[in-house]
Amino acid sequence: RLQLVESGGGSVQAGGSLNLSCVASGDLFSTYSMGWFRQSPGREREGVAVIDADGHSTYADSAKDRFSISRDNDKNVVFLQMNNLKPDDSAMYFCADGPFYSTYEDVRDFNDWGQGTQVTVSS
Numbered sequence: 001r002l003q004l005v006e007s008g009g010g011s012v013q014a015g016g017s018l019n020l021s022c023v024a025s026g027d028l029f030s031t032y033s034m035g036w037f038r039q040s041p042g043r044e045r046e047g048v049a050v051i052d053a054d055g056h057s058t059y060a061d062s063a064k065d066r067f068s069i070s071r072d073n074d075k076n077v078v079f080l081q082m083n084n085l086k087p088d089d090s091a092m093y094f095c096a097d098g099p100f101y102s103t104y105e106d107v108r109d110f111n112d113w114g115q116g117t118q119v120t121v122s123s
Helices: none
Strands: 003-007 010-013 018-025 033-039 046-051 057-059 067-072 077-082 091-098 117-122
Touching (some): 057 067
Parallel strands (some): 010 117
Antiparallel strands (some): 003 018, 046 057
8 A cells, every 4th residue: 555645735826837746655656546636625526637557647627738647656756737727726635546547537446545735726
């Protein structure tokens, strides 16, 4: 299993950018899909972007063309570069690991979760 720690959240104005990081400790990082998910008050946790163990990425429609997920298997880190942020992107962002081949829609298949990092976007 992996232990996950997110960082990089903060408060930005609409149109700004943030780069989230998630550092994993544990074995076999490269064999997991790694994903970013978000949850805001009163809403269910939703997938934002996932990069599977083969390096293939999938994105929620809300994230396409603005967000980019990447991973560094040598350093056990997964990133989420977020550009052109909107107030609707405000949420707690979580990193999680899942089965080898996963997509952003497979929220329930993800096992280990970090504590989250808060993103707040003001208009």
